[in-house]
Amino acid sequence: MKAKMNKILLVLCLAFCSVLAKNEIYDGHALYQIDLQTAEQGSFFAELEHRLNLDVWAHGGLGDPATVLVPKAARSLLQDGLGAAGIGYRLAVENVKEELDLEEKLLSEAAAKSNRTSRFGLPFDTIHRYAAVDAYLVELASRYPNLVTVVSAGRSFEGRDIKYLKISTTNFQDRSKPIVYMQSLLHAREWVTLPATLYAIEKLVIDVQEQDLLQNIDWIILPIANPDGYEFTHTSSRYWRKNRATGYMIGNWCSGVDLNRNFGFQWSEASSASVCSETFHGSSAFSEPEAAIIRDITLAYGDRIELFLDIHSFGSWMLYGYGDGQLPPNGLIIHMVGVRMAQAIDAVKWPSNRNYVVGNSALLLYPASGTTSDYAQSLGIPLAYTYELPAYRNNYSTLNGFLVDPDFIEQAGFETWQGIKEGARYAADSYRARNKK
Incomplete structure (x- = not known):
């Protein structure tokens, strides 16, 4: 037992030391x-x-x-x-390196203390890597074949498989049911968004407590939309945002495309043509395989997708289009549903985080073009939103922005799920009423 414990400690130490070396670039x-x-x-x-x-x-x-x-x-x-x-x-x-080192220390300590049981599922005490999530999706489909289908949608720039789940009690054959689509980690460094999609999967497949969400709705969930960038944040650069496309590379560092500026609605109008920019839009709309995969999913199911959710961080914002400040024709309904989702989250959030603010992305924050949710809205999907999850802060942790305190991981999933449920139920009622006419 002692030898086994020493081996575990050695592995944790080696992992921690490698991250400390990685974080030197931010010193x-x-x-x-x-x-x-x-x-x-x-x-x-x-x-x-x-x-x-x-x-x-x-x-x-x-x-x-x-x-x-x-x-x-x-x-x-x-x-x-x-x-x-x-x-x-x-x-x-x-010096942000000190915060990066603290994040890694807290996550490593939490993993070491974890009281994981033999119960199936990914626990909410750490941020899981690509390989673990990828294997989990496959295992879910194997264990729940009458409810879950895993789909390999295509390959990322570096060749990683991008998988999503179709969750349905009727194998997507009942067209009287709307589809709710949700994705996370389009921006690689936004780790806290992954628990939101994993928590939704948990409540729809493993720990089902609200049957109406399955009986009345079909679900598409894509947990890791930018796998190359996400892995890069774990191995090389914690604050990396874009994908890992190298065809545009300038020097050793300027590379990658902001996938949330690469979609084919108002592409390049309010983004950057400089590859060194964090909002570089790529060479053309859908030039990146990761964006093309999401486009193809959206086009394949767009006539039934009633609610489209692109989950980001940070800031406690509930945003909708369009990125030029113009509102869709159903702007009032979009705002109303956004408020209902935000209120559902605010009712259970931690007091240390502010209430969500709901509104048009350009009017509340800044103009942006070629975004995922704007593209979905432009296709006629009635309700498309960008969630910006909160940055967790309390009296004991100084972590800022994109960094994750393990104490907040499960809470992030839980509270976001309350907003998703509110929006999903409205979508189900709206879709059913419209298709009865």
């Missing part, structure tokens, strides 16, 4: 919060963002400051530029 990177009071200040900051190749985590909105990750070499240039323009800022995190 000295700082997180700033910037108060942009006018449109002119916003334009000036956008120029700085492009010139200094900054990673903007949040553009601000409704009084919130912009949040930006700044490389060590660019910190003085940013501060000088903001000072000269009279723009207020504060240093939120002096």
Whole structure:
């Protein structure tokens, strides 16, 4: 037993040490919060963002400051530029490497303490890697053949299989039932979104407590939409956002496409043509295999998809299109359903997180084009949303933004599921009423 324990500790130590080495690339990177009071200040900051190749985590909105990750070499240039323009800022995190090391420490400790039982399913005490989730989807279909079908939708840029689940009591043959589509991890670094899709799978397949969600609705769930980027965040660069396409590469670092700017609705109108940008839109709409896979799923089932959910983080936002500020014809209904979903989450969220804010993505945050949910909306899917899950903060952890405290993993899945259920039930009623006419 002692030898076995020593072996486990050695494995954990080796894993932890490798991550510490990986995190060295962020040593000295700082997180700033910037108060942009006018449109002119916003334009000036956008120029700085492009010139200094900054990673903007949040553009601000409704009084919130912009949040930006700044490389060590660019910190003085940013501060000088903001000072000269009279723009207020504060240093939120002096060295993000310390937070990255803390995240890994907390996740490793949680995994070591885990009280996992023999019960089937992926536990909610850690963030699971691609291989574990991929195998889990296959096993689900094997164990529940009358309910679950696993589909290999295609390969990522680096050749990883992108799988999704079809969950249905009628094998998708009953066209009187709408489809709810949901996906996570389109942006690689947004780890906390994975528990949302895994929790939904748990409640629809393994721990079923609300039969109407199965009897009245068919489900498509794609847990890892960007597997290459997601693996890269575990092995090389925790804050990587894009896919891993190398055809555009400049130097050793500028590569990849922002998959949430690669879809064929208003493509390239409010995104970047620079491969070094975090919002680089690629060479053309659907140039990336990961985006083309989601397009093909959406086109194959679009006439029955009533609710489309693209789950992101962070900020506690419930966003809908379009990214240019124009509203779809059913904008009032979209807003109303968004409010109902947000209220369902707010009713059970932790007090340390703010209430969700619901609204048009361009009007609340910033213009964007070629996004997944906008594309779905443009196809005539009635209800399409981008969830932005909260960034977990409490009195004991200083983790910011995309980093995950293990204490929040199951809560993130649980509270998001409350909003999903609310939207799904509305979608079922709406679809049924429309198709009776």
